[in-house]
Amino acid sequence: MKKLLSFMVLTLCCQSVIAEKTMTVTVTNPQKDTRSDVPIVISLASYDEVRSAVVTVDGKEIPCQLDDLDQDETFDELCFLADLGKKEKKEYTVTLFDKGEPRPYPARVYAEMVMANTKDKKLKKNQQNNYIESITARGDAAYTYNLQHHHGVDFESELNGIRIYFDARQTLDLYGKFSKQLELKETQFYTDQEQKAKGYGDDVLWVGQTFGLGAFRGWDGTKPTHVEPVRTRTQRIISYGPLRTIVELVDRGWLVDAAKAPVNMTIRYTQYAGHRDTDVDVFFNKDVNDYRFSTGIINVKGSEEFSDKKGLRACWGADFPTNDTINGKRETVGLAVLVPQKYIVSEEPANKDNYAYVLKVNGKQMSYKVTYTSANETFGYHSAKEWFDYLKAWRREVEAPVIVKIDD
Numbered sequence: 001m002k003k004l005l006s007f008m009v010l011t012l013c014c015q016s017v018i019a020e021k022t023m024t025v026t027v028t029n030p031q032k033d034t035r036s037d038v039p040i041v042i043s044l045a046s047y048d049e050v051r052s053a054v055v056t057v058d059g060k061e062i063p064c065q066l067d068d069l070d071q072d073e074t075f076d077e078l079c080f081l082a083d084l085g086k087k088e089k090k091e092y093t094v095t096l097f098d099k100g101e102p103r104p105y106p107a108r109v110y111a112e113m114v115m116a117n118t119k120d121k122k123l124k125k126n127q128q129n130n131y132i133e134s135i136t137a138r139g140d141a142a143y144t145y146n147l148q149h150h151h152g153v154d155f156e157s158e159l160n161g162i163r164i165y166f167d168a169r170q171t172l173d174l175y176g177k178f179s180k181q182l183e184l185k186e187t188q189f190y191t192d193q194e195q196k197a198k199g200y201g202d203d204v205l206w207v208g209q210t211f212g213l214g215a216f217r218g219w220d221g222t223k224p225t226h227v228e229p230v231r232t233r234t235q236r237i238i239s240y241g242p243l244r245t246i247v248e249l250v251d252r253g254w255l256v257d258a259a260k261a262p263v264n265m266t267i268r269y270t271q272y273a274g275h276r277d278t279d280v281d282v283f284f285n286k287d288v289n290d291y292r293f294s295t296g297i298i299n300v301k302g303s304e305e306f307s308d309k310k311g312l313r314a315c316w317g318a319d320f321p322t323n324d325t326i327n328g329k330r331e332t333v334g335l336a337v338l339v340p341q342k343y344i345v346s347e348e349p350a351n352k353d354n355y356a357y358v359l360k361v362n363g364k365q366m367s368y369k370v371t372y373t374s375a376n377e378t379f380g381y382h383s384a385k386e387w388f389d390y391l392k393a394w395r396r397e398v399e400a401p402v403i404v405k406i407d408d
Contacts, residue, residue, distance in 0.1 A: 208298075
């Protein structure tokens with residue numbers, strides 16, 4: 001009788017400490033192609049507080065991630081990655097708990113912000129450790145580009161690596177890899193000779209004043225404009241992984257057009273594991289339908305252009321990524337931006353700097369995607385034809401998302 005009573009008390013205690021909510025998530029692949037690392041994102045807004053979660057498929061646990069998007073210490077979304085065969089349907093079991101901590105899983109993405117170190121001269125250029133998570137500068141700050149070690153936040157998946165300059169350009173600069181692996185923690189965008197000998201990648205793009213890879217800018221009627229003047233500009237890391245990293249740029253009081261009121265803008269970059277493409281979501285604090293903006297890609301010297309005239313614009317070309325043409329080498333890259341047609345005002349003719357789109361935002365928010373490849377990749381693409389063929393397939397996949405059904 002005592003044993004039975006003890007068991008009943010233990011059971012009741014466990015139930016009071018760890019409340020569970022279980023749901024079945026059915027994911028269907030509508031395509032005749034296999035798909036891997038498909039992001040499945042579930043809003044937690046309709047659930048009570050969630051502190052930890054477990055996702056299983058076919059009785060086996062798979063990695064998942066909880067994210068606090070608005071930084072209020074409450075998780076807003078759960079995400080996991082699905083692998084699906086041709087026309088396959090899979091059932092995933094998601095269990096939410098109101099206690100505990102998110103489970104640790106192997107990192108498949110990485111993000112980093114590092115302040116410039118002016119004190120410890122013994123640290124190598126790729127061993128800086130003055131880590132931060134957010135930085136805000138006044139709009140009249142003299143030279144924000146050098147405040148951070150590698151000039152801005154960086155992030156990566158196994159396939160790519162991107163840094164975003166902390167200045168009015170807010171340009172995306174690119175890191176090319178030879179192998180599928182995480183590298184930025186070790187190289188910090190400054191790969192040394194020993195690391196190069198081991199097969200690590202390096203910076204592969206010179207961006208100057210251009211869009212680089214899909215930077216979001218203003219438009220003055222004839223050309224792109226930088227994100228200035230602003231009252232303040234911020235970079236911050238929202239999520240470090242393990243399945244996706246999320247970073248944000250916040251520009252407060254941006255005077256996009258001198259004839260109109262300033263706006264607050266947040267640009268969110270989401271990088272998923274197993275992906276070379278990056279999601280770009282742009283949010284405003286007010287309706288900006290009568291403003292004009294722009295994005296696009298750099299016109300790499302001598303590059304070959306591709307456009308499907310429906311929002312997919314790309315190029316393939318080679319140039320030196322730095323001014324050091326003696327010790328450096330010419331890097332060949334393929335770049336692309338994919339913008340939904342509803343946001344496009346015009347596709348501008350190529351000039352010496354950019355392949356540009358003029359954009360309108362229908363309300364307060366818009367989204368698009370960017371992607372790239374380096375010809376150094378052993379796993380990637382090595383000609384303009386291969387790259388452009390891949391992009392056509394990529395677009396078809398983007399426009400045929402998996403079907404997700406949730407049953408509590």
